Amino acid sequence: MTRYALLILPAANRVYARSAVDLTVAELEIFGRFALDGRIGELDTATVGGASYVTFAGDGLTERDVALLGNLSSGYALFEFVGELLRPVEWSRLDRYDDDLLTIQKYPGKTNEQFTKLLLNVTLLASAWAGELTSRRFRVLDPLCGRGTTLNQALMYGFDAAGVDRDQKDFEAYKAFLVTWLKQKRIKHRVLESGPVRREHKVVGRRLRLEMAPTREEHKAGRLQSLDVVNIDTTRSGEFFKPESVDLVVADAPYGVQHGSRTAEHGLMRDPLALLTEAAPVWARLLRPGGALGISWNTHVAAREDAAAALAAAGLTVVDDEPYRALRHRVDQSIMRDVLVARRPV
Structure with a gap:
C-alpha cells in the first residue's frame, strides 16, 4: 500500500x-x-x-x-x-481566483481563512454529494456572513454564494470590498441589484446581487457564478430565499462579544444557543433534501449536546461520527471552538 x-x-x-x-x-x-x-x-x-x-x-x-x-x-x-x-505528487485546487480574495480583508473578529475552508469542506462532505466537490456547483448560504469570508471561499471554489447579516456596516463594507476587488482584478461581472429593498413603501433590508466569472471565455459562455447578500436578521432568511434552494448552510456563530442577532421578540441575542434555537428551523427549510448544515461556536457559552438538540429539533440529523468530534480546538483563552454538522434527510 x-x-x-x-x-x-x-x-x-x-x-x-x-x-x-x-x-x-x-x-x-x-x-x-x-x-x-x-x-x-x-x-x-x-x-x-x-x-x-x-x-x-x-x-x-x-x-x-x-x-x-x-x-x-x-x-x-x-x-x-x-x-x-x-x-x-501533482495535485490541483479548485481555486478560481487570486487568493487575496480571502486574505486582503483585515478586521477584528475575522474568522481564520483556513478554518473557514475546513468548515465548508466538512459540511459539504456530510451532504449527499460528498464525492462531487470538484464537479458540482454547490449553492452555499452563510446566514451569519459578516464581511463575507465564507462567501469568498465559496466563490473561490466556483460555487454560488448567498449570505445574510443584520449589521449594515458589515454589509456595506463587504459590498464595497467585493465590487472594488472585481473591478481591480478586471473580472467580468454584472451587478443585478444593489441598494435598499422596499416592500409596501418601506425599506425592509438591503441587497447585493451580482453575477461573475473567472474568465472572459466562461462569462461569454454563460458559465456564471451568482452572489446574493442581504442585510437583514438571519431569522428572516426565508423571506428572501426560497425553500430547498441551497445545498449547504455554513456559519460561524456569535462568540458572545461582537456579533448578535436582533429579533422583535427577543431583542439582541448574543447567546449562540438562543440564536440557533430560533434560526435553525428557518435555515433547515432552505436546505435541499440531502443538504448539510455546519456551524462552529464557542463551547464555553453553549454545550455541544444542547446545540445538537437544537439542530435535531429543526428536523436535521446530526453527524456525530468520531472525526467530526475531533474538530474542537482553542481559538484564544476565552474561546474553545467546536464544529457541529447535520444533514437534512433525503
Whole structure:
C-alpha cells in the first residue's frame, strides 16, 4: 500500500497553527470516509527533514481522489514515500481566483481563512454529494456572513454564494470590498441589484446581487457564478430565499462579544444557543433534501449536546461520527471552538 506525506500550510495565526495538525488529521479522515470510500488509513504524523507532515496510507488513490485532497484546508503539498525519500505528487485546487480574495480583508473578529475552508469542506462532505466537490456547483448560504469570508471561499471554489447579516456596516463594507476587488482584478461581472429593498413603501433590508466569472471565455459562455447578500436578521432568511434552494448552510456563530442577532421578540441575542434555537428551523427549510448544515461556536457559552438538540429539533440529523468530534480546538483563552454538522434527510 502506498504511503503519503502531507505538508501543512503555514498559518499566520500561531494559535491555529498549533491545532492545524490535529485538525488536518480529522479533516483527512472525513475526506477518506465520506468521499474516498474508506481508502485512506493509518493516519499519523512524522518529521522529515525538520518539517512536520501528516502521513497516511492510500489504497489505489486515483487522479480524481488526489484532486479532491488538493482542497484540504491546511494542505500545502503532497508527497509519496519512495523508500525513505519523498516524491512530489501533482495535485490541483479548485481555486478560481487570486487568493487575496480571502486574505486582503483585515478586521477584528475575522474568522481564520483556513478554518473557514475546513468548515465548508466538512459540511459539504456530510451532504449527499460528498464525492462531487470538484464537479458540482454547490449553492452555499452563510446566514451569519459578516464581511463575507465564507462567501469568498465559496466563490473561490466556483460555487454560488448567498449570505445574510443584520449589521449594515458589515454589509456595506463587504459590498464595497467585493465590487472594488472585481473591478481591480478586471473580472467580468454584472451587478443585478444593489441598494435598499422596499416592500409596501418601506425599506425592509438591503441587497447585493451580482453575477461573475473567472474568465472572459466562461462569462461569454454563460458559465456564471451568482452572489446574493442581504442585510437583514438571519431569522428572516426565508423571506428572501426560497425553500430547498441551497445545498449547504455554513456559519460561524456569535462568540458572545461582537456579533448578535436582533429579533422583535427577543431583542439582541448574543447567546449562540438562543440564536440557533430560533434560526435553525428557518435555515433547515432552505436546505435541499440531502443538504448539510455546519456551524462552529464557542463551547464555553453553549454545550455541544444542547446545540445538537437544537439542530435535531429543526428536523436535521446530526453527524456525530468520531472525526467530526475531533474538530474542537482553542481559538484564544476565552474561546474553545467546536464544529457541529447535520444533514437534512433525503
